[in-house]
Amino acid sequence: MNTAVLERVTLAVDCMGGDHGPSVTLPACRAFLESHPGAHLILVGKSDALAAAAGWPRCTVVAASEVVEMDDPVEVALRKKKDSSLRVAVAQVKPAEAGQAAAQACVSAGNTGALMAVSRYVLKTLDGIDRPAIASVMPNERDGYTTVLDLGANVDCTAEHLLQFAVMGSALVAAVEGKDNPSVGLLNIGEEAIKGSESIKQAGELLRAAAASGHLNFHGNVEGNDIFKGTTDIVVCDGFVGNVALKTAEGLASMLSNFIKQEFTRNVFTKLAAVVALPVLNHFKARVDHRRYNGAALLGLRGLVFKSHGSADAFAFQMALNRAYDAARNRLLDRVHDRILETLAEMPAPSAEPQTEPPALAASR
Amino acid sequence: MNTAVLERVTLAVDCMGGDHGPSVTLPACRAFLESHPGAHLILVGKSDALAAAAGWPRCTVVAASEVVEMDDPVEVALRKKKDSSLRVAVAQVKPAEAGQAAAQACVSAGNTGALMAVSRYVLKTLDGIDRPAIASVMPNERDGYTTVLDLGANVDCTAEHLLQFAVMGSALVAAVEGKDNPSVGLLNIGEEAIKGSESIKQAGELLRAAAASGHLNFHGNVEGNDIFKGTTDIVVCDGFVGNVALKTAEGLASMLSNFIKQEFTRNVFTKLAAVVALPVLNHFKARVDHRRYNGAALLGLRGLVFKSHGSADAFAFQMALNRAYDAARNRLLDRVHDRILETLAEMPAPSAEPQTEPPALAASR
Structure with a gap:
């Protein structure tokens, strides 16, 4: 198993998610960048809400015109708000065709049900999961x-x-x-x-x-x-x-x-x-x-997605960024993939579930 | 519904149960008797272990020659140790034929699985449960x-x-x-x-x-x-x-x-x-x-059975006695019975389960 660390890690951050949005996520991102001199961030959200981040080092702003609210039903996040900060952030960890993904992990404090459903739809599950x-x-x-x-x-x-x-x-x-x-x-x-x-x-x-x-x-x-x-x-x-x-x-x-x-x-x-x-x-x-x-961690997807508590303050959100960074740097996705192949190869094949219509997430958090 | 309290309450106590046996149960019973001047106790256990209680007021000692150990399998408690203090104590709340039960509730700190299985076997479940x-x-x-x-x-x-x-x-x-x-x-x-x-x-x-x-x-x-x-x-x-x-x-x-x-x-x-x-x-x-x-409380039986934590000290065991006393005095058994009749009369009849072979209790505690 390849256990070398990734030298360059980029995290995609849904800056609009959670109970507090940019007033929490931006200070957390700033503090994270200062404590991780090698890290890059893609900040996703409404352009005006992210204006403060213009010019930050190792930082790209990607605009998204919509926001998934904490009480939006999963169906709304999935089918109506296709340009939400949550969805655009998740999409950053999906590899381009025959290429690399823009980010190695995504972090959102948004609604858990929406984050799981959108991640499952955009990224798909790993083989064997x-x-x-x-x-x-x-x-x-x-x-x-x-x-x-x-x-x-x-x-x-x-x-x-x-x-x-x-x-x-x-x-x-x-x-x-x-x-x-x-x-x-x-x-x-x-x-x-x-x-x-x-x-x-x-x-x-x-x-x-x-x-x-x-x-x-x-x-x-x-x-x-x-x-x-x-x-x-x-x-x-x-x-x-x-x-x-x-x-x-x-x-x-x-x-x-x-x-x-x-x-x-x-x-x-x-x-x-x-x-x-x-x-x-x-x-x-x-x-x-x-x-x-x-x-x-949302595990079993073809991309790393981390969920922060919706009520997180800047300190807590920064901890979620740290955790996503450590996972990406230590190639968690490859490790999950390799372990699944190793272990499940000897097990009875699990029944495949359809991926186009992800079920609503069971629990809210 | 009859909500008058019972004037005379007798509790049957499995004095041998729990991690500590009579060294905890007897002091608890003594303190309970002092704080409940109207209450009676039936102390169940090995005669020599209960010698200290001879002559206590409002107290009867009933001998039982065996003890269900905390790690005894349910089958042993049910089929081998038919003269255990646990079983004899539970039997005190079973009405004699066309008569009254010796006690209105039973308290034991014994093995939960054994207590549930023996109670279910000796007392049977209420109709509708x-x-x-x-x-x-x-x-x-x-x-x-x-x-x-x-x-x-x-x-x-x-x-x-x-x-x-x-x-x-x-x-x-x-x-x-x-x-x-x-x-x-x-x-x-x-x-x-x-x-x-x-x-x-x-x-x-x-x-x-x-x-x-x-x-x-x-x-x-x-x-x-x-x-x-x-x-x-x-x-x-x-x-x-x-x-x-x-x-x-x-x-x-x-x-x-x-x-x-x-x-x-x-x-x-x-x-x-x-x-x-x-x-x-x-x-x-x-x-x-x-x-x-x-x-x-073990609810749904044709008799009141209370389970104390196995590691209870005398203070904790006395609390379990208090709880059993309050339940018996307030006619919990009649109330459960009446409520079941009222509520379940309008519901689809549940499937009956056999009562002669009680399944092993799911959880240990």
Whole structure:
């Protein structure tokens, strides 16, 4: 496998996406360019909104006349707004005929359903992949990250889909974190192989077979708490289950954070205690700051697409740019492609799904 | 509906169950008796282990010669250990022929799979219920509780099962929290009715129909974060999804708690800050103390069975006793029965499942 890094990386950025648009994306792009002296950006959006970026070094502005709103139905993004910043940005990672793509990865904070549908339509899926998946990282007790997929692109996943997610997740972690043989856990409701639904049990069998032939480092079943324990590098699950787990964790974190604030602002004594504890609390807060984990990968497409949280601020959006840059520089697309070929060559051929009418994305985020 | 409280409540306690057995259950029972002057207990276990309880007021000791271990397979609990403390305790809530049951609810910290299987075998399910469910509460931002079910007894739930869970959950919250018409949310990956798998969409239709005929207060779809926001009183989900959500929350809470400890013990300055912040941190800790939420209800059986966490300490086990007492005193069993009759009378008859060979419980906890 070719593990040399790409010397020149260009990212295409949908500057209009997300809750805040250019007021967040432009400062993030500026900061990103400053911290990555070798990187190039293609900024996509309405010309007037991007006027501030004129003359920035290593930067090209590409005009797009439309914007996909956060609440636009997938059909509108796909069929009506053909000159949207989201779609034009995604198109930058599609290779020209017999040529190179303008960019090696695309980043958007736009509506997840629209981004997945447009990416799937414009870029198509890789051979051997039925359904692209959304992968993101969560912090763990080992002070590392656990990569979880799928987080909501697919419901009712079959065992073959889960195997494909495991292969793609392994390629992602190998590329971005430099781990040669990352471990994979299958999210279940008990460690024993007999637990879970039929499709989960079958997925366990496929994953064990892939591990036996040396293509995957399969740990076995894991449970919800293992995501935060860091038991495995990767946790594979159905998109419905992954989305519920992610949002449950977000909800709990938000509640605990509010409770801590309430406790420290209860009266004058607790406020004094807060002043004394502030440096410690800030250190804790930075450690679990969800903005640091921003940037989900849409895996299984013939091009790299990264999704920032819609509510991301400039710091969070810059993290998504960093993540896309690292993935592109480490040739994630080639790695996913190679791993799929290696692993799936020995597996039963999955049924092909039509690509011209991508289904609406299962989850909103 | 008869909402008068029961004047005399007796709980049957499996004193041998859990990681700690009588060293935890007996002190908890003693404290419970002191705080509930009208309550009676039937303590079940090995005679020598329960010798300390001889002569306690309002207390009967019933001997059982065997103990279901935490790692015993369900088959062992069901077919080999017929004189286990778990089974004898469950049998106390089964009415004698043409008579009363010895106890109105049973509490055990034993192995969840064994408890569900034995309860299902000894007590049978209520008419109209295909599968019993496990319901427990999680804290929410409104300083209340959200009741979630199923937490792992069933995987691959149909729409009808989810409707049954909604009915049983409503009866539980009405009985224990005194809310006449508690709201029900269907756990999904988006608020829109078109989201989710086929069975979830069908469940949405059944729940809307039940709401339209006045039998349920159905709010609509909710997402994982709504559990902790307290958007609805009850959240209904497949046991696989519920178990993953519960364990994910447990894992995140454990990680955050460890991180806070690490930050406050980093050096002499942070330790000083900890001393100052201690009262505030302790107040926070008490507020989110998971021991306060101990005691899951096994709903849908012809008798009330409550499951304590296996690792519960005496304080947590006492909370499970309190919960079982409140449910029994408020005639939870009658309420579940009445609500099922009311709601399901207008629904398509669910397919009956055989009761003599209860399937192994899906999840371990």
